[in-house]
Amino acid sequence: MASRFSLSRLGAMIRKEFIQMRRDRLTFAMMLGIPVMQLVLFGYAINSDPKHLPTAIFVQDHSVFSRSIVKGMENSDYFDIVARAETVEEANELISTGKVQFVLQIPPDFSRELQRGAQPKLLLDADATDPAATGNAVAGIRILAEQVLNRDFEGPLATLKPQPDPLNLIVHRRYNAEGRTELNIVPGLIGVILTMTMIIFTALAMTRETERGTMENLLTMPVRPFEVMMGKILPYIIVGYIQAAVVLAAAYWLFEVPVTGSLGLLAFVLFFFVAANLAVGFTFSTLARNQLQAVQMTIFFFLPSILLSGFMFPFRGMPIWAQWIGEVLPLTHFLRIVRGILLKGNGMAEIAPDLLALLAFLTAVSIVSLNRYRQTLD
Amino acid sequence: MSQTHRAEPAEDAPLVIDVHGLTKSFGATTVVDGIDMQVREGEIYGFLGPNGSGKTTTIRMLCGLLTPDAGEGTCLGHDIISESNLIKLKVGYMTQRFSLYEDLSIRENLAFVASIYGLKKPRQAVRETLEKLGLETRANQLAGALSGGWKQRLALAAAIMHEPKLLLLDEPTAGVDPKARREFWDEIHQLADNGLTVLVSTHYMDEAERCHKICYLAYGKLLARGTVNEVIRQSGLVTWLVSGNSQRRINRLARDLAGRSGVAMVAPFGATLHVSGANDNALQNAISPFRSDADLAWRKVESTLEDVFIHMMQSASDNFG
Numbered sequence: 080m081a082s083r084f085s086l087s088r089l090g091a092m093i094r095k096e097f098i099q100m101r102r103d104r105l106t107f108a109m110m111l112g113i114p115v116m117q118l119v120l121f122g123y124a125i126n127s128d129p130k131h132l133p134t135a136i137f138v139q140d141h142s143v144f145s146r147s148i149v150k151g152m153e154n155s156d157y158f159d160i161v162a163r164a165e166t167v168e169e170a171n172e173l174i175s176t177g178k179v180q181f182v183l184q185i186p187p188d189f190s191r192e193l194q195r196g197a198q199p200k201l202l203l204d205a206d207a208t209d210p211a212a213t214g215n216a217v218a219g220i221r222i223l224a225e226q227v228l229n230r231d232f233e234g235p236l237a238t239l240k241p242q243p244d245p246l247n248l249i250v251h252r253r254y255n256a257e258g259r260t261e262l263n264i265v266p267g268l269i270g271v272i273l274t275m276t277m278i279i280f281t282a283l284a285m286t287r288e289t290e291r292g293t294m295e296n297l298l299t300m301p302v303r304p305f306e307v308m309m310g311k312i313l314p315y316i317i318v319g320y321i322q323a324a325v326v327l328a329a330a331y332w333l334f335e336v337p338v339t340g341s342l343g344l345l346a347f348v349l350f351f352f353v354a355a356n357l358a359v360g361f362t363f364s365t366l367a368r369n370q371l372q373a374v375q376m377t378i379f380f381f382l383p384s385i386l387l388s389g390f391m392f393p394f395r396g397m398p399i400w401a402q403w404i405g406e407v408l409p410l411t412h413f414l415r416i417v418r419g420i421l422l423k424g425n426g427m428a429e430i431a432p433d434l435l436a437l438l439a440f441l442t443a444v445s446i447v448s449l450n451r452y453r454q455t456l457d
Numbered sequence: 458m459s460q461t462h463r464a465e466p467a468e469d470a471p472l473v474i475d476v477h478g479l480t481k482s483f484g485a486t487t488v489v490d491g492i493d494m495q496v497r498e499g500e501i502y503g504f505l506g507p508n509g510s511g512k513t514t515t516i517r518m519l520c521g522l523l524t525p526d527a528g529e530g531t532c533l534g535h536d537i538i539s540e541s542n543l544i545k546l547k548v549g550y551m552t553q554r555f556s557l558y559e560d561l562s563i564r565e566n567l568a569f570v571a572s573i574y575g576l577k578k579p580r581q582a583v584r585e586t587l588e589k590l591g592l593e594t595r596a597n598q599l600a601g602a603l604s605g606g607w608k609q610r611l612a613l614a615a616a617i618m619h620e621p622k623l624l625l626l627d628e629p630t631a632g633v634d635p636k637a638r639r640e641f642w643d644e645i646h647q648l649a650d651n652g653l654t655v656l657v658s659t660h661y662m663d664e665a666e667r668c669h670k671i672c673y674l675a676y677g678k679l680l681a682r683g684t685v686n687e688v689i690r691q692s693g694l695v696t697w698l699v700s701g702n703s704q705r706r707i708n709r710l711a712r713d714l715a716g717r718s719g720v721a722m723v724a725p726f727g728a729t730l731h732v733s734g735a736n737d738n739a740l741q742n743a744i745s746p747f748r749s750d751a752d753l754a755w756r757k758v759e760s761t762l763e764d765v766f767i768h769m770m771q772s773a774s775d776n777f778g
Contacts, residue, residue: 085575087572087575088572088573088575090572091568091569091572091573092573094569095558095561095565095569098560098561098565099558099560099561102560102561102599103560291556291559292552292554292555292556293556293557293558294556295522295552295554295556296550296552296556296557298522299520299521299522299545299548299550299552300545300570300573300574301542301545301546301573301574301575302573454521454541456517456522456523457523457524
């Protein structure tokens with residue numbers, strides 16, 4: 080009779096867990112504090128398409144063409160002209176000290192060469208220590224230069240106008256036409272926040288029992304491992320849903336993330352994703368001797384999750400071995416699903432492969448953790 | 458000394474604990490080494506021994522918290538290795554360290570225990586327990602806010618709420634004041650009178666003397682067992698009580714006697730000295746030079762349990778330590 084699953088024992092475990100959760104002010108604050116904090120930090124702070132980059136110009140050719148180019152840069156979103164260098168050394172200093180991201184050099188004979196049709200050089204020095212910060216601006220200036228000069232090539236200079244392209248390349252930026260970083264980041268944040276908080280909460284909830292000695296009491300009582308595990312996991316599934324709702328609401332109203340697909344489907348997937356993370360936390364708690372170790376293990380899992388899942392860096396940009404690690408992590412699959420549902424309007428058919436991967440992970444980790452959970456103090 | 462003994466259970470009462478050769482090692486250290494133990498129904502069985510002697514480990518093996526490396530036996534008629542789930546239902550275990558939830562209120566703790574044991578009427582059980590404890594008015598106080606004595610009473614109440622057949626108490630009165638200890642033991646005797654079997658580990662001699670039977674454990678081995686009188690008799694220890702007219706004289710005598718052959722132990726008790734030896738004649742020879750000292754009064758007394766235990770501890774450390 081003691082070996083069968085009992086709903087009332089599970090109920091007792093869950094009730095106890097909720098009471099403890101409520102009494103632990105710090106954890107309770109973390110449950111809502113972490114999502115809000117990460118939302119603000121990641122949602123507002125991360126921008127992979129930075130604009131208004133400080134730029135210096137070093138103009139040695141004072142002509143109408145130079146002025147057009149400078150004017151064009153001033154009008155673009157990417158460049159803010161903050162300094163005018165008089166010498167090469169000055170220009171170099173500005174870029175090496177980090178005062179500017181770009182230096183545009185217009186050589187002395189620029190307009191003469193241009194009029195002669197000799198393809199004069201226009202030098203843009205970019206501080207490319209962070210390629211992501213300069214990439215879009217560099218791509219932008221090429222088009223900008225052509226466009227602003229086009230207007231000046233009037234009358235006898237009309238022959239200098241660039242030839243139309245032999246073909247017409249059309250690029251559709253689908254699902255995120257304006258290339259807004261937050262459309263990529265904010266839905267992903269649901270996954271990142273849940274990965275961090277869910278693992279740490281369960282890992283702590285269990286090791287706290289060991290550390291405070293209450294585990295000894297729990298083990299002498301006729302409660303089954305499955306009941307203990309469920310008692311630790313189910314309350315946090317509810318917490319996970321609340322967190323997801325907070326982030327989703329913020330995504331919709333603050334960051335104007337579209338909700339193209341079905342929220343019901345997202346809620347369905349969330350259950351398995353949250354459960355997968357909780358199972359990881361539970362497994363950690365069976366390995367950790369104290370709460371500090373539990374936190375360390377959580378970080379050990381969280382870092383690859385955030386770096387290799389495609390949350391921060393493009394998944395396809397990683398070497399194959401890193402992609403393999405990424406494929407194992409639940410966050411990777413959840414990111415694809417949540418971005419798919421919110422931005423692309425994907426349905427069950429499109430998300431099925433990733434959902435299956437999540438299920439496989441959940442099953443594997445649950446088996447490990449139930450096997451690891453000791454009914455004794457051995 | 459033995460006025461606190463209550464009605465002892467009959468010698469033919471069924472065995473509640475019956476284990477043989479229990480052994481448990483952690484790494485290279487053998488903590489419990491081939492212990493045999495028989496406890497009869499309704500007995501209060503005292504479990505004595507120095508720190509680290511294996512008392513807690515033995516108790517944990519009995520209730521299924523630890524798996525023995527070797528040995529076998531039954532607890533409440535169930536196999537301690539394969540049927541620990543059944544044992545758990547009928548055993549109440551009070552851990553050495555307070556192991557209820559400090560961040561739960563008294564009522565919440567009791568309610569939790571009641572539902573985990575699947576009591577038929579959990580609310581009623583909680584209410585009755587609170588009444589019995591006299592804690593109705595403080596039921597909503599956090600358990601962590603209770604004093605040591607109250608924590609211990611609460612832990613005991615929680616351990617017997619499901620009406621176990623066997624109660625395992627691991628140093629239940631450590632750090633509890635004498636009055637609370639007295640009350641605690643009165644309750645233990647009451648429970649035993651109603652047929653509950655109690656296994657209790659302790660360091661206190663007065664508590665050992667309130668047990669029906671005791672056993673003494675050192676370095677994982679059982680060194681003695683029986684009633685208090687039996688254990689004293691079996692030890693064969695002879696003790697002389699020396700009183701002197703000055704503390705300084707007593708102190709000097711203690712120094713002089715220590716280490717003499719035939720003297721197993723010299724222990725000061727206030728202004729008197731207990732001088733013990735395992736062999737009556739050898740001890741007589743050892744103390745004879747001091748017997749004639751006019752400043753000292755010598756009297757042969759019955760060894761106390763404490764004398765016996767300290768002696769056992771010392772000889773055990775010579776043998777195994």
